[in-house]
Amino acid sequence: MAKTPRGTAKAAPPQNSEDEDFALHSLQEQLEADRRYAATKDELLTFYEQMLQIRRFEEKAGQLYGLGLIGGFCHLYIGQEAVAVGLQSALESGKDSVITGYRDHGHMLAYGIDPKVIMAELTGRHSGISKGKGGSMHMFSVEHKFYGGHGIVGAQVPLGSGLAFAHKYRKDGGVAVAYFGDGAANQGQVYEAFNMAALWQLPIIFVIENNQYAMGTAVTRSSAETHFHRRGTAFRIPGMQVDGMDVLEVRQAAQIALAHVRGGNGPVLMELNTYRYRGHSMSDPAKYRSREEVQGVREKRDPIDHARAELLELGVAEADLKAIDKRVRAQVAEAADFAESSPEPELPELYTDVLVERY
Amino acid sequence: MAIELKMPALSPTMEEGKLAKWLVKEGDEVSSGDILAEIETDKATMEFEAVDEGTVGKILIAEGTEGVKVGTVIAMLNGDGEAAAPAVEAPAQADKAEESEAPKADKAAPETGTTQLAAKAEPARDPEIPHGTNMKTSTVREALRDAMAEEMRRDDRVFVMGEEVAQYQGAYKVTQGLLDEFGPERVIDTPITEYGFAGIGTGAAMGGLRPIVEFMTFNFAMQAIDHIINSAAKTNYMSGGQMRCPVVFRGPNGAASRVGAQHSQNFGPWYASVPGLVVIAPYDASDAKGLLKAAIRSEDPVVFLENELVYGRSFELPELDDHVLPIGKARTVREGKDVTIVSYSIGIGLALEAAETLAGEGIEAEVIDLRTLRPLDKQAVLDSLAKTNRLIVVEEGFPVCSIASEIIAICMEEGFDNLDAPVLRVCNEDVPLPYAAKLEKAALIDVPRVIEAVKKVCYR
Numbered sequence: 040m041a042k043t044p045r046g047t048a049k050a051a052p053p054q055n056s057e058d059e060d061f062a063l064h065s066l067q068e069q070l071e072a073d074r075r076y077a078a079t080k081d082e083l084l085t086f087y088e089q090m091l092q093i094r095r096f097e098e099k100a101g102q103l104y105g106l107g108l109i110g111g112f113c114h115l116y117i118g119q120e121a122v123a124v125g126l127q128s129a130l131e132s133g134k135d136s137v138i139t140g141y142r143d144h145g146h147m148l149a150y151g152i153d154p155k156v157i158m159a160e161l162t163g164r165h166s167g168i169s170k171g172k173g174g175s176m177h178m179f180s181v182e183h184k185f186y187g188g189h190g191i192v193g194a195q196v197p198l199g200s201g202l203a204f205a206h207k208y209r210k211d212g213g214v215a216v217a218y219f220g221d222g223a224a225n226q227g228q229v230y231e232a233f234n235m236a237a238l239w240q241l242p243i244i245f246v247i248e249n250n251q252y253a254m255g256t257a258v259t260r261s262s263a264e265t266h267f268h269r270r271g272t273a274f275r276i277p278g279m280q281v282d283g284m285d286v287l288e289v290r291q292a293a294q295i296a297l298a299h300v301r302g303g304n305g306p307v308l309m310e311l312n313t314y315r316y317r318g319h320s321m322s323d324p325a326k327y328r329s330r331e332e333v334q335g336v337r338e339k340r341d342p343i344d345h346a347r348a349e350l351l352e353l354g355v356a357e358a359d360l361k362a363i364d365k366r367v368r369a370q371v372a373e374a375a376d377f378a379e380s381s382p383e384p385e386l387p388e389l390y391t392d393v394l395v396e397r398y
Numbered sequence: 399m400a401i402e403l404k405m406p407a408l409s410p411t412m413e414e415g416k417l418a419k420w421l422v423k424e425g426d427e428v429s430s431g432d433i434l435a436e437i438e439t440d441k442a443t444m445e446f447e448a449v450d451e452g453t454v455g456k457i458l459i460a461e462g463t464e465g466v467k468v469g470t471v472i473a474m475l476n477g478d479g480e481a482a483a484p485a486v487e488a489p490a491q492a493d494k495a496e497e498s499e500a501p502k503a504d505k506a507a508p509e510t511g512t513t514q515l516a517a518k519a520e521p522a523r524d525p526e527i528p529h530g531t532n533m534k535t536s537t538v539r540e541a542l543r544d545a546m547a548e549e550m551r552r553d554d555r556v557f558v559m560g561e562e563v564a565q566y567q568g569a570y571k572v573t574q575g576l577l578d579e580f581g582p583e584r585v586i587d588t589p590i591t592e593y594g595f596a597g598i599g600t601g602a603a604m605g606g607l608r609p610i611v612e613f614m615t616f617n618f619a620m621q622a623i624d625h626i627i628n629s630a631a632k633t634n635y636m637s638g639g640q641m642r643c644p645v646v647f648r649g650p651n652g653a654a655s656r657v658g659a660q661h662s663q664n665f666g667p668w669y670a671s672v673p674g675l676v677v678i679a680p681y682d683a684s685d686a687k688g689l690l691k692a693a694i695r696s697e698d699p700v701v702f703l704e705n706e707l708v709y710g711r712s713f714e715l716p717e718l719d720d721h722v723l724p725i726g727k728a729r730t731v732r733e734g735k736d737v738t739i740v741s742y743s744i745g746i747g748l749a750l751e752a753a754e755t756l757a758g759e760g761i762e763a764e765v766i767d768l769r770t771l772r773p774l775d776k777q778a779v780l781d782s783l784a785k786t787n788r789l790i791v792v793e794e795g796f797p798v799c800s801i802a803s804e805i806i807a808i809c810m811e812e813g814f815d816n817l818d819a820p821v822l823r824v825c826n827e828d829v830p831l832p833y834a835a836k837l838e839k840a841a842l843i844d845v846p847r848v849i850e851a852v853k854k855v856c857y858r
Contacts, residue, residue: 136605170638177636186604186641191628197594198629201601201609208557208583208607215605231594238589392639393673395697398726398773 066277066307067268069295074282076125076290080353086128086286087346088363090120093145094343095371096154097317100144100161100175104321108379109161113175116145118316121342122248123149125289126216129297134211136184138199139218141176142248143188146218150183154370158378166381170388184213193226195219196245200232203243203306214300215243222253224267230274233306237274240305244296245271247310248283254319255327268310276308283311284340314340401450401475405459407468408437408444410655411512411707415439416464417472426454428475435461435472440537440710441571452477469507511838512655512707514845515794517747519754520713521682521731521767526723527716536715538708541683542572542648545690546610548720550580553608556694559586559599560612560649569614570650570709596622596647600629600699603645608694613649616665616703623668630699631674646693648702651679652744652794653842655707659830664795666742669701670771670804676725677771679703681746683713685769688723696725703771705744726770728778734764737852738782740805741792742768745843749792752848761856771801779805780813787818788855792848797825819855824848 078086097115104113116123119142127137127149139146147157152168160167161175168178178188186202189195199217206213223229224247236243247267251258258265268278277299281292289311296307314336318325325333347360405415416438422428428448435446455474459466466472536544550556557580562569564577564587577585588595592613599611613619619626630643653662669677676698680686686704693700715721731746732753739749746767753763764782768775783789789809791802802823809821827841 138601168638169636169640172638173636179633179637179641181637181640186601187633187637189629191624194597194624194629197597197625198601198604200594201598201603202605204598204602205605205607208602228593228597231589231591232597234589234591235594235598392635392637394676394773395634395639395642395644398676398724398770 063272063275063277066279066295066299070279070281070292074291075285075287076294078287078290080350080355082128083287083346083350083353084355084363086124086290087343087350087360088367089124089149090286090343090346091363091367092154092370093120093123093148095367096148096158096374097144099371099375100158101317101321103162103375103378109175110163111174112141113161113321114142114319115315115317115321116142118336118341119248119250119283119313120145121286121289122246122283122311122313123218125286126246126293128290129293130214130216133184134213136186136202136206136213136215137218138186138195138202138215139188140192140195140220140223141188141190142220143176143178147178147180147185150180150185152180152183152185154374155377158374159381162378162381163383164378164381165384165388166377170392171384172388172392193219193223193228196223196226196229197232199245200236200241200243203236203241204239206242207239212301213242214297215241216246217243218246218248220253221247221249221251221258221262221267222256224270225253225261233271233274233276233308236306237271237276240303242300242303243306244293244300245276245306245308247308248313249310250313250315252315252319252327255323257327266310268308271306271308276306278308278310281309281311283313284342284345286342286346400455401452401477402471403434403473403475405466405468405470405472406437406446408439409441410510410657411710412439412468414465414467417459417461417466418443420457420461422454424454424457428452428454440539448475450475450477508835509839510655510835511840511842512653514839514842515653515707515744515748517751519747519750521729521746521750521765522733523714524684524723524729526688527684527718532717533714534717535712536683537710537712538683538686538704539570539572539710541687541715542690542704543574543576545687545694546573547576547579549691549694550576550584555606555608556610557584557586557607558610558612559588559595561588561590561614563587563612568612570706572704572709573612592618592621593625596625597629599645599647600625600643603630603643603699604633604641608644610646610648610694613647615654615661615706616649616651617661617663619647619649619665626669626675626699626701627672631672634698635674642697643699644697646690646700646702648690648693649704650706650709651703652705653707653826653831656833656835656838658833662831664743664793666703666771666795667800667804669703670774670801672772674699675772676700677703678725678769679743679771680769681708681743681767683715684721685723685729685767687715688721689725689769691720691722692725695722703743708744726773726775728775729767729769730764730778730782731767732763732765734762734786736762736786737788737790737856738764738766738779738786739790739792739848739852740766740768740779740782742771742801744794745792748843748845748848751845752852755845755849756852761852761858763852768801774804776808776812779808780816783809783813784816787816789817789821790848790851790855791821791823792843793823793825794843795826797823797828800825819857822851822855824851
């Protein structure tokens with residue numbers, strides 16, 4: 040954890056050029072050797088259903104926002120579903136922990152958290168996962184080891200490193216996953232966390248969801264190095280570049296990364312190239328990109344369409360996929376009904392949970 | 399020509415130290431850069447180097463001597479060609495005589511403003527401590543260290559992280575000895591990266607550990623304030639009570655000596671304004687220990703504000719197996735009937751000194767140590783006001799939007815009918831703390847200002 044006393048920490052790396060690559064590309068090479076996870080039909084069906092659930096949930100959230108039932112900021116995950124589903128399918132529930140930023144609905148759904156309590160949080164109701172006191176950006180489920188839902192861009196990176204620190208301290212074998220965007224990747228605290236995570240060999244996977252835009256600013260306008268997987272190089276953190284629109288590639292990459300981290304080798308940095316179809320938040324008119332660009336990704340790279348086509352190839356019947364679609368729609372409709380009909384928190388709730396103890 | 403070697407000041411606050419060891423003897427030839435002696439302060443052991451060349455003459459202070467005042471001549475150095483033998487006319491006497499004279503303006507070190515923050519008056523014994531408890535003398539520094547060590551023995555989730563907390567034994571020696579007892583997995587040196595390690599500490603608390611995050615000073619915590627406020631303080635509320643964050647952020651706060659504006663600020667009012675935080679600012683060793691133990695055990699995030707100038711002060715400390723004090727309770731450190739002085743942290747020493755002087759003039763001041771700034775013990779303030787009907791606040795910090803402002807608001811809103819005079823505040827001047835000694839003195843609070851304010855509210 041900490042350096043061993045009296046300077047017996049590992050010797051400084053040699054400065055010659057042979058050291059340039061050390062192990063930085065080894066994980067990427069593993070991925071390139073075999074890019075896609077060999078999912079069974081049932082596994083792919085599960086991934087498909089989870090991605091579809093996120094998409095339908097987010098569409099419904101967008102609709103409720105338009106009706107004024109959801110307030111404030113609401114950041115939708117539409118287009119990025121394969122990232123959360125592929126990664127979280129590889130985690131060990133109850134052992135590994137997850138933390139993300141404010142675009143958090145998808146990660147919670149991928150973790151199997153009840154869509155009803157998520158939607159009820161979005162509508163600010165007492166039955167919401169944070170009793171209506173957190174809202175879209177601030178949701179947590181300690182039970183599921185989901186640690187938020189953080190509204191300050193980049194804060195989840197050191198916080199996630201703290202979760203990893205706790206895993207290492209307790210020697211419980213758990214790995215922390217900290218998701219953040221290409222925008223957050225330019226925050227200074229991210230690199231402070233990289234340094235300590237690598238120095239102390241913390242069990243963490245840093246996941247950059249590169250959806251190409253930091254709010255309205257394209258990565259090329261905000262980032263000197265747009266290959267985000269290289270951003271750990273200065274800290275000797277191996278990087279991986281992954282197609283975040285292909286759930287099976289995400290899953291494969293996640294397994295490679297997890298094996299590395301669980302082996303006690305310290306952190307991994309994954310860049311997941313993905314795309315958000317909607318605006319940054321509901322109030323974003325998205326004038327910074329063309330309709331054609333969005334349409335192009337939707338038509339050619341959509342992770343759900345992709346999985347659907349693959350399922351059909353595997354011999355899954357149209358009717359079975361329709362049944363999934365129907366089931367998901369019903370779940371989401373139920374969540375929306377619940378969220379609309381649940382009462383708002385009672386006024387005394389205003390004063391609860393400020394502090395845990397009474398002094 | 400013989401050169402006087404004087405006891406050096408090794409830190410801005412050092413007034414005296416121990417001459418631990420002479421590394422040269424009389425008659426030794428030395429040149430510039432040679433190490434002459436080891437000098438120990440309460441913070442560190444330092445080497446004392448020769449600046450000039452020559453032969454060591456008479457050694458005037460023997461090794462092992464404690465409490466050698468800064469500026470005392472400890473040895474003579476004879477210049478080239480002079481006899482190595484000790485000078486016949488021992489210069490010690492003459493020097494003493496010289497020192498007792500008024501210092502020459504061009505040579506005398508200017509007096510720092512923080513000397514006026516020193517105080518000899520002791521708080522009255524805390525009624526929380528059971529009668530018959532054995533008391534020992536302890537510095538605040540030792541009390542804080544003992545609090546951490548005891549809690550680390552008691553709960554293996556507790557660990558300390560920060561800059562220089564482990565191998566260096568603490569920038570201010572507060573974590574001295576912890577690395578040896580608890581090892582590098584629980585006493586963790588961080589890089590200089592406040593935002594990052596405050597975030598890691600906060601995340602570790604969310605993940606179920608009990609971190610103590612030391613800031614070398616709270617001035618540097620400004621880089622990390624986002625995690626203290628946005629991540630630690632608000633999480634429990636935002637999660638509907640699901641996700642706790644039992645972390646302690648601790649370190650010295652307030653003005654130190656001659657370190658200038660960026661290193662001299664009291665952040666008590668900043669943190670105390672944020673719901674979701676507990677903010678503690680103790681004065682004496684007993685409160686430092688009892689409240690730090692309580693802070694480490696608390697389920698809530700705690701900002702624990704210490705004071706560098708108080709670290710080395712000695713107080714009575716109860717010898718109890720488990721000395722834990724209640725958070726959120728003020729303490730009456732002096733009883734009085736004529737006027738109330740509310741203060742906290744280093745201001746308590748000044749309040750007590752002022753109260754002693756005032757007693758000689760027939761004014762009995764009651765001194766209330768807030769100890770916890772959030773949640774604030776309003777009732778203790780209002781009860782004392784109801785008794786004395788006059789109140790002032792003493793705060794080593796900026797006056798605007800201060801704890802003093804808050805106390806005044808409370809007195810107005812809830813104690814108006816008990817007021818016989820407007821509440822006054824004695825705070826630092828409303829300027830960044832200057833470096834020049836004369837200006838520093840003018841900027842910081844002192845006992846005369848406290849006395850003046852008391853007299854004003856007493857219409858004397």
